[in-house]
Amino acid sequence: MLRQAQHERILLGGLIIALVAACSPSKLAYGQVKSAMMDAGLSEANSACMAERMTDRLTLSQLNKLKQLKGEKRGLMDYVAAVRRVGDTEAIEVTATSAALCASGLAREKRY
Template identity: 65%
Template sequence: MSACAPAKLAEGRVRSALVDAGLSNANAACMADRMTDRLSIGQLQKLQALQGPKRGLSDYVATVRRIGDAELLGVTTTAAALCAMGFAPEKR
């Protein structure tokens, strides 16, 4: 097993959590790939707890902001922006 295997195993769970939080499948897949490489398991678990009604990326980022974790917010914001604009390699 490679050193990044745990992050890749977590990617599916993160993707599901993002969809459960109301993001589209395409944005969730793109963001999960970026986020699992950059966040700790504890930070990913915080995201997994964010479930709610269908909402857009800006509403999701506002919800993440309320967690109060600057690194988590930065990674989420960057992933959301890059994926939404199509600049993330994962979205191409």
Template identity: 35%
Template sequence: MLACLVILPLSGCATPEARTRAALERTGLSRPVSACMASRMVDRLSLVQLQRLGRLGRLSQAGNFDEFLRRTRALGDPEIVGVVSSSGLICAVRN
């Protein structure tokens, strides 16, 4: 019972990262690159920014990273664009 009480709050913490990773994978990025980017994005963007990115609509249907980045620019938030583009570059080189 105690273990469940400890694990339950922790499982909620991973949700934004898991959602971000899944959305990135649906754009066609590899699993390792998506996981790397999601980790960086969740650490560097606020929950509000992540929600704005998620509400952009059809990000998962972007088809490739260039289109994904183009759609993120439409938000008009330079911090989001900077984090997404730098994360994409760093994670592509690492993986």
């Protein structure tokens, strides 16, 4: 009985590790990134689309910098301008392309 319980715990531990490995840390941040973008004034649709793209392409550190962009309600171009002030070239590129693709409806993430 004790061996079976130990075996089950080992299997459960392995399953948890596999599930955590399957979910990238940045994907776990999706909800927070989407909320932060909505707080920054973006629409829910654009926030969802952009958060999907950005969490696939940026590190947690980069995403945390962008989550700090709160303030007056702003549109997409104002948001991109605010990201430029962060000074992270990759974050700027990903944000700008995500904004353009999501706003135009060309992002595959927008089609879901």
